[in-house]
Amino acid sequence: MKFKALLVLFIVSILSYVLSPSMDYLLKASSFNSFRIQLMYITGSMGIIFMSAAVIISARLSFVNKIFGGLDKAYDVHRITAAVGFFLGVFHLLLKLLNNLLIDLNVLEAPVKSVNKLQGFILELYKACYAYLEPAFYIMIIVVLLAIIKAVPYYYFRVTHKLISVLYLFVAFHAFMAPFRSSWQLTVGGSIMHIFIIAGTVCAFISIFNLTGIMHRYTGKVKNKKHFGDNIIQLEIQLQDKDFKFNCGQFVFLKFSYTMEAHPFSVAGWDKNNKVLTFYIKQIGDFTSKLYDKISADDKVVVEGPYGEFTFQDTGKQVWIAGGIGITPFLSKINSLNGNETNNVELIYSYMGKSPFEDILVQQCAEKNVKLHIIDSQKEGLLTFDKIMELSPDIVSSTVWFCGPVMFRKVVEDGMKQNNISLNKLHFDNFSFR
Numbered sequence: 001m002k003f004k005a006l007l008v009l010f011i012v013s014i015l016s017y018v019l020s021p022s023m024d025y026l027l028k029a030s031s032f033n034s035f036r037i038q039l040m041y042i043t044g045s046m047g048i049i050f051m052s053a054a055v056i057i058s059a060r061l062s063f064v065n066k067i068f069g070g071l072d073k074a075y076d077v078h079r080i081t082a083a084v085g086f087f088l089g090v091f092h093l094l095l096k097l098l099n100n101l102l103i104d105l106n107v108l109e110a111p112v113k114s115v116n117k118l119q120g121f122i123l124e125l126y127k128a129c130y131a132y133l134e135p136a137f138y139i140m141i142i143v144v145l146l147a148i149i150k151a152v153p154y155y156y157f158r159v160t161h162k163l164i165s166v167l168y169l170f171v172a173f174h175a176f177m178a179p180f181r182s183s184w185q186l187t188v189g190g191s192i193m194h195i196f197i198i199a200g201t202v203c204a205f206i207s208i209f210n211l212t213g214i215m216h217r218y219t220g221k222v223k224n225k226k227h228f229g230d231n232i233i234q235l236e237i238q239l240q241d242k243d244f245k246f247n248c249g250q251f252v253f254l255k256f257s258y259t260m261e262a263h264p265f266s267v268a269g270w271d272k273n274n275k276v277l278t279f280y281i282k283q284i285g286d287f288t289s290k291l292y293d294k295i296s297a298d299d300k301v302v303v304e305g306p307y308g309e310f311t312f313q314d315t316g317k318q319v320w321i322a323g324g325i326g327i328t329p330f331l332s333k334i335n336s337l338n339g340n341e342t343n344n345v346e347l348i349y350s351y352m353g354k355s356p357f358e359d360i361l362v363q364q365c366a367e368k369n370v371k372l373h374i375i376d377s378q379k380e381g382l383l384t385f386d387k388i389m390e391l392s393p394d395i396v397s398s399t400v401w402f403c404g405p406v407m408f409r410k411v412v413e414d415g416m417k418q419n420n421i422s423l424n425k426l427h428f429d430n431f432s433f434r
């Protein structure tokens with residue numbers, strides 16, 4: 001889906017140029033300068049379409065998430081579209097700087113356009129906007145670098161990333177005006193650009209005013225917290241308002257009153273009658289290690305979601321593979337089984353040392369007729385795909401549901417490829433959005 005979506009976006013962005021009057025100029029371009037100008041238009045129009053797509057995806061709209069197969073997969077596409085849009089934007093800026101340089105060196109003459117009153121006004125507005133556009137773009141370069149460099153703590157990434165929506169508005173204004181200046185307005189190409197920019201601008205405002213996911217927000221309060229094993233917190237949240245509609249395997253964002261940050265966690269349990277959600281949270285970083293001490297019973301929590309398409313929606317045999325804390329989306333599903341699923345499910349769970357989930361899993365899998373294999377990778381070494389095939393030879397004819405570390409997923413993906421098992425059968429949950 002990811003590649004199809006990117007291909008469609010690529011074609012649409014190319015069409016925005018091809019179906020504009022500039023295409024004619026490109027075909028007739030005979031000098032370096034006329035070619036350079038068209039290259040500016042191509043990079044500009046494609047760049048803003050990719051940037052707008054990135055902003056639209058980040059608004060977490062349900063129908064957009066559905067297109068990509070869930071929010072976590074949509075964020076994968078967001079990263080790629082943002083990167084492509086950004087690099088096209090940088091290229092566009094460099095071409096513009098080259099233009100200025102050539103004019104300063106008297107190689108090129110500054111263009112004199114005969115314009116009517118309206119065009120003159122637009123041109124003035126367009127030029128005035130340059131004063132803000134260039135600094136905005138330089139700030140954007142810094143913010144994007146902070147996003148790309150994984151060594152930068154997630155908190156700084158998140159805070160600075162919020163700025164991107166504001167910076168996008170500067171770029172979007174510039175891009176919105178450009179078609180008027182180059183007579184693209186009301187052409188198919190210009191309209192494609194305008195539609196993306198308008199949608200992107202609406203989504204940028206959604207993000208700036210913190211309205212992301214507002215239709216899926218629930219109020220809850222902390223019901224119970226306790227340590228679970230060495231570095232995991234078991235957290236129960238009592239929902240207070242409307243009915244929570246949830247499919248097993250989905251996740252939500254939790255935002256506690258003491259912080260601005262919302263963090264994603266898979267729902268490990270949902271007690272519909274008492275409206276209680278259960279989470280298992282591994283203490284791995286700044287937010288998760290302080291969480292236990294920062295929250296108390298009855299503290300308000302905003303629950304946003306549920307999101308995700310990791311919902312076990314197929315019939316036939318399923319092999320579930322979980323690594324570490326990646327067991328959480330499976331817990332809610334095991335609970336929901338009625339035990340008559342005729343051995344349709346097999347769970348391979350790999351953990352370093354003795355897992356605090358072992359007792360629950362052994363008991364529940366026995367009750368719910370799920371064949372369970374627990375692997376202590378401290379004793380038995382990291383799981384290989386050969387070992388997985390040995391444990392579950394039926395994997396060849398099953399769908400595979402995976403949640404765990406990225407390197408573990410690579411092992412599963414590579415193993416499936418080598419054994420000619422179609423990757424279409426692999427469903428996975430990404431535990432990281434960066």
Ligand SMILES: Cc1cc2nc3c(=O)[nH]c(=O)nc-3n(C[C@H](O)[C@H](O)[C@H](O)COP(=O)(O)OP(=O)(O)OC[C@H]3O[C@@H](n4cnc5c(N)ncnc54)[C@H](O)[C@@H]3O)c2cc1C
Pocket residue numbers: 072153154155158251261262263264265266267280281282283284285286287288289325328329429430431432433434
């Ligand atoms: C769909 C999904 C489901 C998840 N389910 C669980 C779960 O059930 N149990 C569990 O323990 N963990 C789960 N996680 C991971 C959990 O969100 C992160 O471990 C947690 O946010 C780490 O925050 P930190 O500040 O303590 O750590 P940091 O060291 O700051 O972050 C570690 C990594 O966690 C990710 N992360 C951090 N903050 C966020 C955020 N606000 N939004 C998105 N990703 C973030 C980033 O990839 C980051 O590099 C899930 C993540 C996702 C995306």
